[in-house]
Amino acid sequence: MEMRKKAVALLSGGLDSTLAVRMMLDQGIDVEAVNFMSPFCNCNSRTAGCKHQATKVAEEFGIPIRVIPKGMDYMRMVENPPHGYGREMNPCVDCRIYMLRKVKDMMPMMEASFVVTGEVLGQRPMSQRRQQIALIERESGLEGLILRPLSAQNFPPTIPELAGIVDREKLLNISGRSRRVQIDLAKELGIADYPCPAGGCMLTDPVIAARLKDLLAHVPDYNFQDLQFLKLGRHFRIHPRLRIILGRNQEENDKIALLAAPGSTLFLPEDFRGPTAILRERDDDADLTVGKIIARYSQDDKKGYLIKKQVWGGGESFFPVTEKYPAEQLDAFRLGRS
Numbered sequence: 001m002e003m004r005k006k007a008v009a010l011l012s013g014g015l016d017s018t019l020a021v022r023m024m025l026d027q028g029i030d031v032e033a034v035n036f037m038s039p040f041c042n043c044n045s046r047t048a049g050c051k052h053q054a055t056k057v058a059e060e061f062g063i064p065i066r067v068i069p070k071g072m073d074y075m076r077m078v079e080n081p082p083h084g085y086g087r088e089m090n091p092c093v094d095c096r097i098y099m100l101r102k103v104k105d106m107m108p109m110m111e112a113s114f115v116v117t118g119e120v121l122g123q124r125p126m127s128q129r130r131q132q133i134a135l136i137e138r139e140s141g142l143e144g145l146i147l148r149p150l151s152a153q154n155f156p157p158t159i160p161e162l163a164g165i166v167d168r169e170k171l172l173n174i175s176g177r178s179r180r181v182q183i184d185l186a187k188e189l190g191i192a193d194y195p196c197p198a199g200g201c202m203l204t205d206p207v208i209a210a211r212l213k214d215l216l217a218h219v220p221d222y223n224f225q226d227l228q229f230l231k232l233g234r235h236f237r238i239h240p241r242l243r244i245i246l247g248r249n250q251e252e253n254d255k256i257a258l259l260a261a262p263g264s265t266l267f268l269p270e271d272f273r274g275p276t277a278i279l280r281e282r283d284d285d286a287d288l289t290v291g292k293i294i295a296r297y298s299q300d301d302k303k304g305y306l307i308k309k310q311v312w313g314g315g316e317s318f319f320p321v322t323e324k325y326p327a328e329q330l331d332a333f334r335l336g337r338s
Helices: 015-026 050-061 072-079 092-110 130-140 180-189 206-218 224-229 250-259 284-296 327-331
Strands: 006-010 030-037 065-069 114-116 234-239 242-246 265-269 277-279 305-311 315-321
Touching: 006 015, 006 092, 015 030, 015 050, 015 114, 015 180, 030 050, 030 092, 050 065, 072 092, 092 114, 092 130, 206 234, 224 250, 234 284, 242 284, 250 277, 265 284, 277 284, 284 305, 284 315, 284 327
Parallel strands: 006 030, 006 114, 030 065
Antiparallel strands: 234 242, 242 277, 265 277, 265 305, 305 315
C-alpha cells in the first residue's frame, strides 16, 4: 500500500511537539494535529491551558486540530495501569499507549499514513527510554509508524523514512533531558511563544497524587468535577465519609462555588473573612467541624463566627461557631501540602 504524505501529530502545545510539527511542515508533509485534553494538564501558562496553547499553535501553522478529552476510560486506566506508575500516580507508559491507540483508530478517517510526536530519547525517565519506547510502539500497534523528528537519528529508520516520504537527513538526534538544543532551534525557526516548554502532568505532583489516592479509595462514583477539585484549595479527610475542601484565596473560593454540583454542600463565612468550603458528602453532623475549620483559616479574631450552609438544590441555613479547630489536630487530616 502506497504511503500518503500525511501525518497525524500529537500536539500538546509544548515546545517539543511544536518543533516536531514545524519540522514536518518544512518537509512538505501534510499534518493534522490531535490534542488530548487531560484533567491533569500541568501547563504553566497563567492565562491559558494546554488545549488553548495547542489550538493556538495549530492556528499559527495553518493546520487542522482535533481536541479529544481523556474520558472515564482513561481514568479507569489511571486507577489500574498495566505497566504501573512512576514516582507518584503517573501511568506514563500506559498513557502513551492510550493516546496512540486512539490515534491509530483515527488514521484511516484522517487519511494519515504515520504519526509524529515530539518525544526525545531519554528525556522522560518512565516513557522515553529506549525499552519503553519500543514497548509503547508495539502495544499501540504502530511499530515503524511513529516518527520522532527531534530524536529520529537515535532510532532505526521508520517506514515513512524508508519510503522516501520524509528526508532522514533533515531529522535530529537529540537525547537527554536538556532542552538547550530545542530552545536554540525555536529561536532559529522564529518560534517564541511556548508557555509550556516542558509540558508535564499533575499526576507526578505528590500533593495531587495524595488527593487522587484518597478520592479513589473513598469515592467510587467520582466524576470530572471531583477531578477538577483535586487542583484546588486545601483538602482534609476527617473520616471515611467526610472530605472537606477549602479555598486558599478569592479566586479559588469562586471556582469552588462554580464547580459545585448535585450532591455538594457549600459552607461560606457570613460575617467574617474566610475560605469557602465544599463537601461532596451529605453529613449534617459535620456542620460544626466544617465551621470550625473555616474559622481556623480566618484572620479575623472574633468571639463567634456565622457560617452559611448551602445545599445544592436544597436551600440555605445559618449556624454559629464559637471556636477555631485546633491547628495541631487539623494537620493530621491534611491530604498533601500546597
